[in-house]
Amino acid sequence: MKLKLALGLMLLGATSLSASAQGRFDDVEIKTEQVADNIYTLFGAGGNIGVSAGEDGVFVIDDQFDELNDKIIAAIREISDKPIRFLVNTHWHGDHSGGNEAFATKQNTLIFAHDNVRKRMSQSNERGGRVTPPSPEAALPVITFSENNTFHLNGEAVKAIHIAHAHTDGDAIVHFTGSNVIHMGDTYFKSGFPFIDTASGGNVYGVIEAARKALGLANDDTRIIPGHGAMATKADLQGYHDMLVKITGRAEALVKEGKSLDEIKSAGISAEYDKELGQGFIKPDFLATTIYESIQNRH
Numbered sequence: 001m002k003l004k005l006a007l008g009l010m011l012l013g014a015t016s017l018s019a020s021a022q023g024r025f026d027d028v029e030i031k032t033e034q035v036a037d038n039i040y041t042l043f044g045a046g047g048n049i050g051v052s053a054g055e056d057g058v059f060v061i062d063d064q065f066d067e068l069n070d071k072i073i074a075a076i077r078e079i080s081d082k083p084i085r086f087l088v089n090t091h092w093h094g095d096h097s098g099g100n101e102a103f104a105t106k107q108n109t110l111i112f113a114h115d116n117v118r119k120r121m122s123q124s125n126e127r128g129g130r131v132t133p134p135s136p137e138a139a140l141p142v143i144t145f146s147e148n149n150t151f152h153l154n155g156e157a158v159k160a161i162h163i164a165h166a167h168t169d170g171d172a173i174v175h176f177t178g179s180n181v182i183h184m185g186d187t188y189f190k191s192g193f194p195f196i197d198t199a200s201g202g203n204v205y206g207v208i209e210a211a212r213k214a215l216g217l218a219n220d221d222t223r224i225i226p227g228h229g230a231m232a233t234k235a236d237l238q239g240y241h242d243m244l245v246k247i248t249g250r251a252e253a254l255v256k257e258g259k260s261l262d263e264i265k266s267a268g269i270s271a272e273y274d275k276e277l278g279q280g281f282i283k284p285d286f287l288a289t290t291i292y293e294s295i296q297n298r299h
Contacts, residue, residue, distance in 0.1 A: 025067045030075040035223040035231060036179035038154055042075050044068055046095030047227050050183040052176065053080035054154030060087045060109070061174050061183045061225075063099030072099060073107070086151060088160055089113040089141060090185025090227070091168045092120040092200070094132075100139035112149060113141035114162050116170030120200065163187060163210040167194070167227070169201025173210060175217055182214050183225040188240060190229025192280030193270070196290040204248050204294040211241035243273055251291045261292050 030044045042049035045068060050061035058080050064072060076084065084107045089097045097117070103109040121135040143149075151158040156178030163171045167186040174183040187210035189195065196202040215237060218224065224232040250269040259267070265288045270278065278284045 025065065025071075028068060028071065030068070030071045032075055032078065033231065035225070036176070036181050039176055039179045039181045039223075040079055041225050041231065042072060044072065046098070047090070047093070047186065048183075048225050048229075050174065050181075050225050051076060051079060052154050052158065052179075053082065055082075056153040057082045057085040059151065059153060059158065060084060060103070062090055062096040062185070063087060063103055064095060065098040066102055067098075069099045069102035069106070083107070084109045086153075087111045088172065088174060089117050090174070090183065090187075091171045092117045093168070093186070093197075096185070096227070097121065097135070097139070100141075101136050104138045104142075110143065111139075111141045112143045112145070112160065114170040114172055115144045115146050116168070116201070117141055118144050120168075120170065125200075161213065163206055163213060165201050165203040166196075166206030166210045167202050168197050171206070171210065173214055175214075180219070180221055181223045181225065182217060184210065184214060184227060184237075186227035187211070188214075188224070188226040188232070188237060189282075190226040190232050190236065190240070192229075193273075193277045193282035193284070193287045194244070195282050196294065198290055198293045198297070202290075202294075203298065204244060204291050205298055208241060208244050208248065211237055211244070215241060243270075243277075247273070247287070248291055248294075251288065252295055255292070255295050261289065264288050264292055 025045055028045045030042050033041045035041055038052055038054045040051040044064050046064035047062045052059040087103050087109045100111055118141045121140055123134055125132045147162050149160045159175045160172045171185055171187050187207055194207055196204055196207060218234040220234055222234050224237055226232055247270045251264055254264050265285050270284050270287055274284050
């Protein structure tokens, strides 16, 4: 659908264009929040970054845009002077993987991701008539996994868990099992309604499954790092899960009745959440459209 392509273009194409604009990131400040003994979150422009720092070195989750690399490295160096050994991309979008090349070439960091992240970064991606070219070879994940991957460092097991067809077709959530911290990537937007990239294999049912999976790993003390927005709790994530289940269920019922997309948009399936969550990037009509497409293309 044209709206699907336009939405992908808005999120990815527009951010890519902005990233290349002169001075776009001059005023961006990287803010650091400690969330556990050796776990930190870096907030800047783009997806939230997770950092584990300890005797075994530094482990990073996502890296925002290339233009912010110097600022991000400086923020990491305030935490630790140990080598930045590993980096995991939670998915392929440029606001989460744009710094890959700099980490690989300047820090000698080994990059991990799901198989589909490397696949999508290795090829051109057309969105709304605009083509995003392949990433440089040095930016590509060196080690990929099909389901799950476990790192053993800094005193704990760190599990990267693939969630099929969620925000994209290559998402991973990362669980710091000892520190009781979960990085959700863009399967969880705390800043508003979620963006579900149906053009990249995303589907609302996978986003719901990502939340369900994380809730099963969490307890009331778990700190949850969303892809965008402030730190969250298990209760926050439960509310997000329940909201998506409720809205999707309403859309399913309307589809079963034979309602069209326009009729589903007009039905106000997300009405009670629109004031709080629908004022940001993803508007209620966009959410209704992606849920409708998810129902039509359920994996």
